[in-house]
Amino acid sequence: TQLLEQSPQFLSIQEGENLTVYCNSSSVFSSLQWYRQEPGEGPVLLVTVVTGGEVKKLKRLTFQFGDARKDSSLHITAAQPGDTGLYLCAGERGSTLGRLYFGRGTQLTVWP
C-alpha cells in the first residue's frame, strides 16, 4: 500500500490545455516535494512545500499543499510539449528522518 496516492497515472493532452495532478494521503507530512523525471535520467526537484495551505508558483506550474498537510496538487497552465515527462510527488514525515515516501508518478504527454 502506497502512503501517497498519485493520480492520474497517465495524462495525454494537447498543447495549450490545462491539467492538474493530485497527491493524496491519510498521513500528515512535514514537507511535500515534487520531482520531474525524463527518460534515462534521475528525478529532478521542482519544488518543496512545508506549510499547510502553501502555494508556490514556478512559471506555468502551481503547487499547493493542503491545509492539513495530507495532500498536494500540481497544476500546469497552457501545457507545452516540453512539459512532457514523469511527475512524482514525495513526502517526508517528521517521525522518520531521512526517509522519503514516493507516489507512483504521473506520466504526462503533451502533443503539439
Next chain:
Amino acid sequence: NAGVTQTPKFQVLKTGQSMTLQCAQDMNHEYMSWYRQDPGMGLRLIHYSVGAGITDQGEVPNGYNVSRSTTEDFPLRLLSAAPSQTSVYFCASRRGDSPPSRYGYTFGSGTRLTVV
C-alpha cells in the same frame, strides 16, 4: 560540483553473482538513499542513511546490503543476484536538517541492471 555520481551506468549479471553499485556525493550531505524504479511501481526505497555509521531498511531491503563508513559514499551490495532484481537503481542525497525541511534530494543518473 559533480553532485551524485553512480557507477556503473549499465550492468548485466548472471543469476547468483554478487556486485556493488557505487554512489558518491561531494555536497557533504548527511542523508543518502537507494531506490529501485520498476515500470508502474514508482520509486521504492531499499535502504537509507542519516549519517556515517547509521543505516536503516526501506520497503524492499531483501537481497541488498549497505554500509556508510564515510559521509561521501553509500555503496549498495547485491548479495546473490536474482532476475527479480532487474531494475533501474537510483541513489539520492540531501542536506540533513530538522523537519520541516525545504531541501530536496539530488538524484544520480541511475544504474541500469539486468540479471539473466
